[in-house]
Amino acid sequence: MGTQPERGTWEHRPLVLVLRPAEQPTAKVTHYAVRASRTFFVLPEHYSVCRLCDEIPPCTHATTEAAIDREMENAERLMAIQPGCCLGCGEPITARMKTERFPGSNLWRPDLGDGSAVFHTRAGCQDYVSMYRKQWQAKGIEDAQMTLPGPNEG
Incomplete structure (x- = not known):
């Protein structure tokens, strides 16, 4: 019986990955040459599939729904902030209080007016x-121009 090679030499070591469609257990297998450094997740015999997008969770549908929920929570939080x-x-x-104020239109709450981002x-x-x-930097505004001292800073 041979010894296992050193883990440090596995990065480019070739492996043969043998796949067969789960829904066709008698189908011909497909062989792929892969690197040993690649991570593969082996599914159990019974696994769930999203009924909407036919993907294994976390699927595109669930990921998108979670992102929408986070954005809605953030929007509700921002809309609850008073002037x-x-x-x-x-x-x-x-x-x-010491503050950091951003001049110009408010990127998060434009309805509050100019200079209201504090x-x-x-x-x-x-x-x-x-x-x-x-977000200000993404709009191309220089850092030195972005922040002005608050009314109580000196």
Whole structure:
């Protein structure tokens, strides 16, 4: 009995993958030459298939539905934010709080008007500031032009 080769040499080692359609157990098998570094998931004898897109979960249909649900939750969260509140946490911004304000039209809530994109500088809101900044950068606005000090910063 031979020894197994070193794992480090497996990357380009050829393997033969033998496949047969699950719904045709007597069909002729198909052979494919593959690399050993490739990951393959072997399905059990009984597995589920989406009735809408005929894929193994997580299917395109389920992935799309989950993405739509996330976007709807985010839209509902943003629509609940009142004028003068942080676009990150939704809490009111007082004159004593440090803020980060973005000039121009509000990318997330255009209905609030120009200069209304404002965030707290606290740690809990920084992820939202980063997301907003990335959208500004995608629009081609330079970082130095993006942020202006809030009314209470000096």
